[in-house]
Amino acid sequence: MRTIHVKTASASYPVHVGSNILPHLASHLRKLTPKTSSRIFVLTSPQIWALWGRQLASAFPKEHLPTVLFLPVGEQYKRLSNVERLAIELSQAGADRSSLLVAFGGGIIGDLGGFLAAIFMRGIPYVQVPTTLLAQVDSSVGGKTGVNLTTGKNLIGSFHHPLAVFADVETLETLPQRELRAGLFESIKSGIIRDPKLFRFLEQNHESILAGEPAALQRVVSASVAMKAEVVGIDERESGLRMILNFGHTLGHAIEAVTGYKKLLHGEAIAWGMLAAVRVSRSRHLLPEKDAARMEQLIYAYGPLPHFRARIPDLLDAAGRDKKNRAGARRFVLTSGIGNAVVVEDVTEAELISALESILREAVR
Amino acid sequence: MRTIHVKTASASYPVHVGSNILPHLASHLRKLTPKTSSRIFVLTSPQIWALWGRQLASAFPKEHLPTVLFLPVGEQYKRLSNVERLAIELSQAGADRSSLLVAFGGGIIGDLGGFLAAIFMRGIPYVQVPTTLLAQVDSSVGGKTGVNLTTGKNLIGSFHHPLAVFADVETLETLPQRELRAGLFESIKSGIIRDPKLFRFLEQNHESILAGEPAALQRVVSASVAMKAEVVGIDERESGLRMILNFGHTLGHAIEAVTGYKKLLHGEAIAWGMLAAVRVSRSRHLLPEKDAARMEQLIYAYGPLPHFRARIPDLLDAAGRDKKNRAGARRFVLTSGIGNAVVVEDVTEAELISALESILREAVR
Numbered sequence: 001m002r003t004i005h006v007k008t009a010s011a012s013y014p015v016h017v018g019s020n021i022l023p024h025l026a027s028h029l030r031k032l033t034p035k036t037s038s039r040i041f042v043l044t045s046p047q048i049w050a051l052w053g054r055q056l057a058s059a060f061p062k063e064h065l066p067t068v069l070f071l072p073v074g075e076q077y078k079r080l081s082n083v084e085r086l087a088i089e090l091s092q093a094g095a096d097r098s099s100l101l102v103a104f105g106g107g108i109i110g111d112l113g114g115f116l117a118a119i120f121m122r123g124i125p126y127v128q129v130p131t132t133l134l135a136q137v138d139s140s141v142g143g144k145t146g147v148n149l150t151t152g153k154n155l156i157g158s159f160h161h162p163l164a165v166f167a168d169v170e171t172l173e174t175l176p177q178r179e180l181r182a183g184l185f186e187s188i189k190s191g192i193i194r195d196p197k198l199f200r201f202l203e204q205n206h207e208s209i210l211a212g213e214p215a216a217l218q219r220v221v222s223a224s225v226a227m228k229a230e231v232v233g234i235d236e237r238e239s240g241l242r243m244i245l246n247f248g249h250t251l252g253h254a255i256e257a258v259t260g261y262k263k264l265l266h267g268e269a270i271a272w273g274m275l276a277a278v279r280v281s282r283s284r285h286l287l288p289e290k291d292a293a294r295m296e297q298l299i300y301a302y303g304p305l306p307h308f309r310a311r312i313p314d315l316l317d318a319a320g321r322d323k324k325n326r327a328g329a330r331r332f333v334l335t336s337g338i339g340n341a342v343v344v345e346d347v348t349e350a351e352l353i354s355a356l357e358s359i360l361r362e363a364v365r
Numbered sequence: 366m367r368t369i370h371v372k373t374a375s376a377s378y379p380v381h382v383g384s385n386i387l388p389h390l391a392s393h394l395r396k397l398t399p400k401t402s403s404r405i406f407v408l409t410s411p412q413i414w415a416l417w418g419r420q421l422a423s424a425f426p427k428e429h430l431p432t433v434l435f436l437p438v439g440e441q442y443k444r445l446s447n448v449e450r451l452a453i454e455l456s457q458a459g460a461d462r463s464s465l466l467v468a469f470g471g472g473i474i475g476d477l478g479g480f481l482a483a484i485f486m487r488g489i490p491y492v493q494v495p496t497t498l499l500a501q502v503d504s505s506v507g508g509k510t511g512v513n514l515t516t517g518k519n520l521i522g523s524f525h526h527p528l529a530v531f532a533d534v535e536t537l538e539t540l541p542q543r544e545l546r547a548g549l550f551e552s553i554k555s556g557i558i559r560d561p562k563l564f565r566f567l568e569q570n571h572e573s574i575l576a577g578e579p580a581a582l583q584r585v586v587s588a589s590v591a592m593k594a595e596v597v598g599i600d601e602r603e604s605g606l607r608m609i610l611n612f613g614h615t616l617g618h619a620i621e622a623v624t625g626y627k628k629l630l631h632g633e634a635i636a637w638g639m640l641a642a643v644r645v646s647r648s649r650h651l652l653p654e655k656d657a658a659r660m661e662q663l664i665y666a667y668g669p670l671p672h673f674r675a676r677i678p679d680l681l682d683a684a685g686r687d688k689k690n691r692a693g694a695r696r697f698v699l700t701s702g703i704g705n706a707v708v709v710e711d712v713t714e715a716e717l718i719s720a721l722e723s724i725l726r727e728a729v730r
Contacts, residue, residue: 084445084514084521091516119484122511122522146487149449151456156449157487158523 002222006141006229008236011161015141015229017222019214021168022052025129026059032127032163034098040066041095043086043113044104045073048131051174056104056129066102067093071109075261078108078147080156086112087120097121100163106132107139107266111154114145118160128162131171133183133217134267137190137224140165142232152321153253153261159237167225169217180212182267184302185248187220189274190227192295193247193333193341198223199298206301244341247333248274251356254318258310268306271299272363276355280347281334283354291337307363312356316349367587371506371594373601376526380506380594382587384579386533387417390494391424397492397528399463405431406460408451408478409469410438413496416539421469421494431467432458436474440626443473443512445521451477452485462486465528471497472504472631476519479510483525493530497540498548498582499632501532502555502589507597507607517686518618518626524602532590534582545577547632549667550613552585554639555592557660558612558698558706563588564663571666609706612698613639616721619683623675633671636664637728641720645712646699648719656702672728677721681714 001018016028029040040060044053049068057065069086071077090099101124103113110128117126128140146157172180184202191199201219202209208216228245235241252273256264264272278295281287299305320330332347366383381393394405405425409418414433422430434454436442455464466489468478475493482491493505511522537545549567556564566584567574573581593610600606617638621629629637643660646652664670685695697712 080445080449087521088514088516091514091520115484119480119511119521119523121520122509122524144487146484149453149456151453155456155486156452156484158484159487 002218004222004226004229006161007233008143008161010159010236011143013161013164015165015167015225017136017167017169017218017225019168019170019218021166022055022129022171023059025056025166026061028164028166029100029102029127032125033100034125038098038100039095040064040100040102041069041090041093042066042102042104043069043071043109043116045106045109046070047073048105048109052104052131052171071105071112073106073108075108075148078112080147083112083116083119083147086116090116090120095120095124097124099124101126102129103127103162104129104131105135106130107135110135110140111145111157112147114143114160114162115147115157118145118158123160125163126160128165130165130167132175133172133180133221134186135183136167136169136172136221137183138186138228140167141225141228143236152257165225167221169214169221172212172217177210179265181210181302182265184209184220185267185271185274185299187224188298188302189245189247189270190224191298192274192335192338193227193244194231194339195223195227196339198227199294199338203294203298203301210302243331243343244333247335247341248277250319250332251276251315251352254315255308255310257318258314259308263308264306271303271305272308272359275299275362276352276359277332277334279355279358280332280351281336284334284351286334286336286342288337291335294338295335305363307365309364310360312353312360315356316352319352367583369587369591369594371526372598373508373526375524375601376508378526378529380530380532380590382501382532382534382583382590384533384535384583386531387420387494387536388424390421390531393529393531394465394467394492397490398465399490403463403465404458404460405429405465405467406434406455406458407431407467407469408434408436408474408481410471410474411435412438413470413474417469417496417536436470436477438471438473440473440513443477445512448477448481448484448512451481455481455485460485460489462489464489466491467494468492468527469494469496470500471495472500475500475505476510476522477512479508479525479527480512480522483510483523488525490528491525493527495530495532496536498537498545498586499551500548501534501537501586502548503551503593505530505532506590506593508601517622530590532586534579534586537577537582542575544630545575546667547630547636549574549585550632550636550639550664552589553663553667554610554612554635555589556663557639557700557703558592558609559596559704560588560592561704563592564659564703568659568663568666575667608696608708609698612700612706613642615684615697616641616680616717619680620673620675622683623679624673628673629671636668636670637673637724640664640727641717641724642697642699644720644723645697645716646701646707649699649716651699651701651707653702656700659703660700670728672730674729675725677718677725680721681717684717
């Protein structure tokens with residue numbers, strides 16, 4: 001097990017990455033509760049609970065089993081109405097400010113569970129136990145929590161850090177291969193923007209990683225988490241450095257929105273967005289050809305990327321509505337080489353159109 | 366105009382209390398927006414906007430009028446579904462992270478508006494412009510925001526401080542007399558728990574205060590705000606001193622809950638709760654007779670308190686569910702004299718029953 005420490009202005013907590021963590025979770029959690037009398041509540045999906053619930057519950061004493069709350073799987077359930085229902089269930093089950101909420105599942109469980117913890121009684125402690133690669137490498141770290149509006153993803157939310165994160169790579173065994181690949185695109189992003197060693201590891205070990213070897217996955221997850229922890233530690237609220245984490249995300253979010261969040265997984269849309277960002281970076285001669293080629297090859301090595309159709313004006317429109325755009329300025333993250341990200345504000349519409357045309361030629365093939 | 370500064374661990378902001386502030390609000394707000402291009406949104410009720418909207422809007426340049434969002438009047442609208450609707454309206458109207466939200470109205474507008482600002486795009490800046498006495502003396506200061514669940518009031522919320530509070534006592538002109546009286550009970554609480562001078566001012570000037578004289582109201586509002594600012598500055602998150610602000614509130618909340626939030630205004634329920642707390646304090650000889658008598662007289666001077674019926678077991682049950690009760694311990698705020706509050710954990714059920722019986726004898730008369 002490797003432990004990475006996240007230290008921000010407002011919080012400090014460990015992220016544990018390893019194998020065989022779930023069977024020991026009960027005693028870890030007990031040490032984290034504010035009081036010995038604190039109740040523990042687990043938010044999970046029916047699927048994850050069916051696969052891994054027994055392993056998690058096994059180590060709890062029979063008379064102190066956690067209370068389990070369920071959220072169905074699917075982006076359409078990541079809404080305030082479910083937060084309200086779960087909050088009512090918490091209050092009816094006797095949760096109070098010293099209760100501990102455990103978000104046990106993928107990114108939606110983590111985002112919604114963290115938000116529920118952020119606003120229930122104005123904030124109760126919570127722990128993330130991510131069970132998808134995307135959640136382990138990205139969404140469980142950094143304190144961003146939230147839900148969607150009909151007008152956009154994650155438009156409602158809070159910054160609320162967990163007391164700890166437990167990422168057990170064994171749970172990735174039951175993850176569909178497509179979701180594993182999708183999560184790996186976020187790790188590729190970590191490599192591109194800040195970690196050349198991770199980039200190389202992803203290049204050189206792509207077979208064992210895609211085969212789900214725990215040791216390889218532990219290396220990928222812990223390096224990705226360490227990169228994100230460092231960035232979030234420097235810039236918790238995304239006023240500066242944290243912006244680089246959005247590499248590939250401005251256009252990736254636009255692609256997700258325009259395709260109705262159905263055709264592509266988040267990581268896949270980000271992969272397309274990264275390809276576009278690589279092409280903008282290369283065509284303004286910010287990024288050497290050689291690095292651009294390695295980046296594209298690495299992305300393709302973890303493909304295939306599902307095709308999609310979209311109109312360029314719709315993509316530009318959706319990108320303009322991205323919540324990172326403050327009062328008009330168009331921030332965009334480019335790369336100047338493997339391990340280096342650059343935030344610029346002068347990307348022109350013509351550059352975006354050209355990059356979008358180039359990826360759309362592949363995407364609609 | 367008097368300005369009180371709130372300084373907490375996480376925020377620092379001014380509370381301006383005075384007359385004739387509304388017509389100058391536009392220029393104050395412009396100085397507070399993060400960018401010159403920032404949009405301003407006003408959340409208000411149709412009633413307040415009809416009465417005071419023209420005065421607020423008059424000083425804005427015609428080409429930069431704020432966008433106005435509405436919440437109907439009534440506790441039943443203080444729900445997550447309205448937060449969601451308003452968030453959608455904000456995003457459709459083009460609000461972004463640099464937009465400023467102005468909560469212009471009573472306590473419900475302030476609580477829900479502050480919460481909307483807390484969670485829209487994970488937090489945007491906001492300003493409180495309270496128009497009821499209760500909101501001016503209490504809810505607009507301290508950063509507590511939130512909405513109700515069907516299972517309890519304010520069970521969902523955030524700590525999110527405004528950039529500034531503007532309390533214009535002129536707006537109290539159009540406040541129904543009963544609401545003015547109800548708000549004054551929170552000021553009486555301020556006097557009892559921490560400000561003997563305010564207590565005396567409330568005793569000696571009760572006619573001019575109830576007549577709504579602006580100078581008298583400014584004195585009451587600013588003293589109440591100063592007391593709360595001091596307490597919140599010492600203990601932002603209610604781990605210690607801030608608890609004293611709950612004087613009268615444990616049983617007051619229970620009375621509100623048991624009577625379905627219909628029969629009594631919040632301040633009126635708190636007044637009954639304070640009478641009960643005074644009687645518990647007196648009967649355990651913590652509070653001298655003379656002070657107890659002055660406290661009761663002052664509460665009655667700002668009455669009449671509406672009668673209500675309730676069963677004692679229901680009241681005890683509701684008090685037990687109060688969200689201030691951490692994993693079982695029954696915290697209760699008593700008083701040991703005018704200007705002094707004491708937080709105890711050893712109030713017995715017998716003491717509560719005896720105090721409740723005593724107020725119920727008056728309440729059902």
